[in-house]
Amino acid sequence: MQIAKKYLTEGLIQLTILLSLVGVRVDIDSYLTGYYPPLAEINLGPSSAYTQTPFHVLRETLDGYGVHPKCPELDYFFASRRLLDEVRTLGSPRFHTQLNAWLVHQVSSAGPSTTSTTSSDHDTSAGPESTEDEAGGAGEHLPVRGQEVHRQPNSELGQGPCGAGAFLSEEEAQIKEEEEAVPLAQLAHSSTLEQESLLEGIGTLSEPVLHHVAPATDIDWNNLLSVPDLDDLDSLVTGRLSELDSDINGAISQDVSLHDAMVTGGGAFGPASGTAASGTVGQQRRTLLRLESTNSSLSDHLPGMAVGLAALPFASVCNLTGNMTSQSGLDGCLDEAVFDQINQLGLESLDAIDDHLNYLDCLDSQAFEDLDSDSGLSLESSYGCPVSPGSSEMSSSSSSYYEEEGGATGYSSEVDSKPPKSIIDHSTTWQPVDLSESVWHDHSYTSPPVLSKPFLRLPCKTEEPEEDGGAQLDDRELSRDEMRARAMCIPFSVLQIVNMPVEEFMEVLDSHSFSPEQVTLLRDIRRRGKNKLAAQNCRKRKLDAITGLQEEVERLHAQRERLLREKRLTAKTMGAVAHQFKQLSRDVLSRLRDASGRPLNPDRFTLQCGANGRVVVQPVRQPSVSTSAGKKTDKRKKEKKQ
DNA sequence: GGACAATGTCATGCT
DNA sequence: CTAGCATGACATTGT
Known part of the structure; x- marks a missing residue:
C-alpha cells in the first residue's frame, strides 16, 4: 500500500x-x-x-516572490544561490558539491568575452554580466545572448547561468528546448537532482562506462539532468557517453597536483589569463569532470569502496588518487574559498583517507605476498639480517634464523611462542616484524657483545682452530655457553639455539644425531637464553613499575599539598564568615529590646537561623550549667560501670 | 677490598 | 607432560 x-x-x-x-x-x-x-x-x-519538484518552493524560500514560475533563468539563479550556499556550508565536499562549486565559479569569474567558441560561450553566459543584468535589468546583451543560445542549444552552461533579469528570447528558446526534448529541463537546476544523479553515478563508478561522464565536453546537460525518471539516468548516461569516448582520452591529459590546482586556480580563471582563458574553459569543463574519472579509476581498483570514497572530502580523494590519475581538473574549477572550506573540514577526512590507504596497503600486501599469515615468528624476525653463511653445516631450515642485533629489544613472548606451521617454510615465513609493538612495554635492552656477534659456524677447537686474530677476540668475548657450544662442536650459535621455534629445535636435536651431552648442553643453552631474556624483561618491568609508583607518589604528594592548601583556605574563609556573622549578630542584638524596653545583652543572647528561614533570638546557655550536668552524668556512668 | 649496579643463572610456580 | 614465562634469590662481573 x-x-x-x-x-x-x-x-x-x-x-x-x-x-x-x-x-x-x-x-x-x-x-x-x-x-x-x-x-x-x-x-x-x-x-x-x-525531490524533482522544488520550483516554486525554492523561489519562495529563496526570496523569489512575484516571479514567474517558469523562468528558467530564475531557476538557475536560485539554484546557483543554493549551490553556493551548499558549497560553503556543507561539511563534506562530496562530488556533487564540487560540481556545484564549478557551476558557481562559472557565474562569478568569467569575463565579458563573447567569442563564438563553445568554451567562451560558457564564460560569456556566466560572467559578471549576469550580475550586472541582475542588478539593473538587462537588454544590451540580449541579442547576443539569444544568438548564443541558438548557437549552442544543448549547452546548459551557456543558457543556465544567466542573470535574474529574464531574457525573453532566451527564455523562449529554452522553453522550446524543454518542449522538444527536455520537458523537465528546469530540474537540471535543482541541486537535489544533481545530487541524485551524481550520487548514482558515483555509486556506479565501478561501471566502466560511467568513467566517461567526466570528459564529456559537449554533453547535453539538459538532457542528462532532465530525465523524468531517475532510474533511467544510468541508461541515458550510458547511451550518451558512448558517443563521447573520443573526448575522454583527450581530456585525461594533464597531471597537476591538488596544490597546484589550488595555487593556480585563481589565475587560470582570472580575466587576465588572456588567450589561455578562451581555450581553457572547455578544458576546464573536461578537467572538472575528469575528477569523476579519478574517482572511478579508484573504484576500479576498489569497487567496494566507490561509495565510501565518494563520501570523502573531495580534496582528500584527489590526494588519495593523485598517483593514479590526473588532477588538473581542479585547476580553475573550484575557487579558493571552496578549497579553504574543504581544508577546514578537519582531520576526520584525513583519518578516513588513512583508513583507506591502510586498506589499500592491506590489499596490496595480501595480493602480493601472503607471508605473515602462517609465519612462525621469532625474535630475529624483527631485524631481517641475512642469514649466516655458516649454514653449510646447518639444515636448510636453520638458515632462517637471523642474528639478533638488539639483544632483547622487541622480545615478545607472545610472538615468540608461536610455532611455525612448517619447518620448511621458515625461510620464507619469518618476515621482519617489529615485535616491540606487540607488547605493552618497551624492551629496549642492549644485548651483550656475545649475543650481538653472529655465531655462524662453531667448529670444534680441536678440529678447526681459528687462525686469525678475530677468532681470538671472539674467544675472549664469547660467553660461557658459547664456549661450551664450541667445545661440544655444536654448529649453532646461542642465539640460533635460543630463538629457533620448539619444533625446529626438536628437529635439530633429532636430525643431527647429537650425543646426550650435546643434547643436554643444547637444552641448557636454550633454557638459559630464554631465562636470560625473561630476566631482562622482568627487570625492565620492575623498573617501569618502580618508576610508575614514584610518579604516583609524586602525584599524590602534589594532590595532598593541594588539598591542604584548600583546607587552609577554607578554614580561613570560614573564620572570616564566622567573624562577620558574630559582628552582625551583635549589631542586631544591640538594636533589640526586651519586654521591659531594655536593650538585650549580646553576650547572653544569640541569633539562631531556623530551617524555615526564621531568625530566633535565644539565650546563650550557661557553660557552667551544662558542664555540671555533664559531670553529673559522667559520674553516674562511672558508678554504673563500677 | 668493599659497595654497588648490572647482568647471568637457578629454582620455582604458573599457564 | 613439556615448553615457556615470570620472578625471587643468588652468583658473577665490572666500576
Whole structure:
C-alpha cells in the first residue's frame, strides 16, 4: 500500500511538472503532507523523485516572490544561490558539491568575452554580466545572448547561468528546448537532482562506462539532468557517453597536483589569463569532470569502496588518487574559498583517507605476498639480517634464523611462542616484524657483545682452530655457553639455539644425531637464553613499575599539598564568615529590646537561623550549667560501670 | 677490598 | 607432560 501510494505520489509529481510546463502551477505539498516530510527537508537529500519538484518552493524560500514560475533563468539563479550556499556550508565536499562549486565559479569569474567558441560561450553566459543584468535589468546583451543560445542549444552552461533579469528570447528558446526534448529541463537546476544523479553515478563508478561522464565536453546537460525518471539516468548516461569516448582520452591529459590546482586556480580563471582563458574553459569543463574519472579509476581498483570514497572530502580523494590519475581538473574549477572550506573540514577526512590507504596497503600486501599469515615468528624476525653463511653445516631450515642485533629489544613472548606451521617454510615465513609493538612495554635492552656477534659456524677447537686474530677476540668475548657450544662442536650459535621455534629445535636435536651431552648442553643453552631474556624483561618491568609508583607518589604528594592548601583556605574563609556573622549578630542584638524596653545583652543572647528561614533570638546557655550536668552524668556512668 | 649496579643463572610456580 | 614465562634469590662481573 505504501509503495502504491508512493507511485501515485510520484505520478502526481510528474503531472505537476507537466502542468507547470504548460503554465499551471500546482502545489502538491498540500497533497503530500503526511507521506513525505516537508519539501525543504527532502530537497536536502537524494531520496526520491519527489525531490524533482522544488520550483516554486525554492523561489519562495529563496526570496523569489512575484516571479514567474517558469523562468528558467530564475531557476538557475536560485539554484546557483543554493549551490553556493551548499558549497560553503556543507561539511563534506562530496562530488556533487564540487560540481556545484564549478557551476558557481562559472557565474562569478568569467569575463565579458563573447567569442563564438563553445568554451567562451560558457564564460560569456556566466560572467559578471549576469550580475550586472541582475542588478539593473538587462537588454544590451540580449541579442547576443539569444544568438548564443541558438548557437549552442544543448549547452546548459551557456543558457543556465544567466542573470535574474529574464531574457525573453532566451527564455523562449529554452522553453522550446524543454518542449522538444527536455520537458523537465528546469530540474537540471535543482541541486537535489544533481545530487541524485551524481550520487548514482558515483555509486556506479565501478561501471566502466560511467568513467566517461567526466570528459564529456559537449554533453547535453539538459538532457542528462532532465530525465523524468531517475532510474533511467544510468541508461541515458550510458547511451550518451558512448558517443563521447573520443573526448575522454583527450581530456585525461594533464597531471597537476591538488596544490597546484589550488595555487593556480585563481589565475587560470582570472580575466587576465588572456588567450589561455578562451581555450581553457572547455578544458576546464573536461578537467572538472575528469575528477569523476579519478574517482572511478579508484573504484576500479576498489569497487567496494566507490561509495565510501565518494563520501570523502573531495580534496582528500584527489590526494588519495593523485598517483593514479590526473588532477588538473581542479585547476580553475573550484575557487579558493571552496578549497579553504574543504581544508577546514578537519582531520576526520584525513583519518578516513588513512583508513583507506591502510586498506589499500592491506590489499596490496595480501595480493602480493601472503607471508605473515602462517609465519612462525621469532625474535630475529624483527631485524631481517641475512642469514649466516655458516649454514653449510646447518639444515636448510636453520638458515632462517637471523642474528639478533638488539639483544632483547622487541622480545615478545607472545610472538615468540608461536610455532611455525612448517619447518620448511621458515625461510620464507619469518618476515621482519617489529615485535616491540606487540607488547605493552618497551624492551629496549642492549644485548651483550656475545649475543650481538653472529655465531655462524662453531667448529670444534680441536678440529678447526681459528687462525686469525678475530677468532681470538671472539674467544675472549664469547660467553660461557658459547664456549661450551664450541667445545661440544655444536654448529649453532646461542642465539640460533635460543630463538629457533620448539619444533625446529626438536628437529635439530633429532636430525643431527647429537650425543646426550650435546643434547643436554643444547637444552641448557636454550633454557638459559630464554631465562636470560625473561630476566631482562622482568627487570625492565620492575623498573617501569618502580618508576610508575614514584610518579604516583609524586602525584599524590602534589594532590595532598593541594588539598591542604584548600583546607587552609577554607578554614580561613570560614573564620572570616564566622567573624562577620558574630559582628552582625551583635549589631542586631544591640538594636533589640526586651519586654521591659531594655536593650538585650549580646553576650547572653544569640541569633539562631531556623530551617524555615526564621531568625530566633535565644539565650546563650550557661557553660557552667551544662558542664555540671555533664559531670553529673559522667559520674553516674562511672558508678554504673563500677 | 668493599659497595654497588648490572647482568647471568637457578629454582620455582604458573599457564 | 613439556615448553615457556615470570620472578625471587643468588652468583658473577665490572666500576
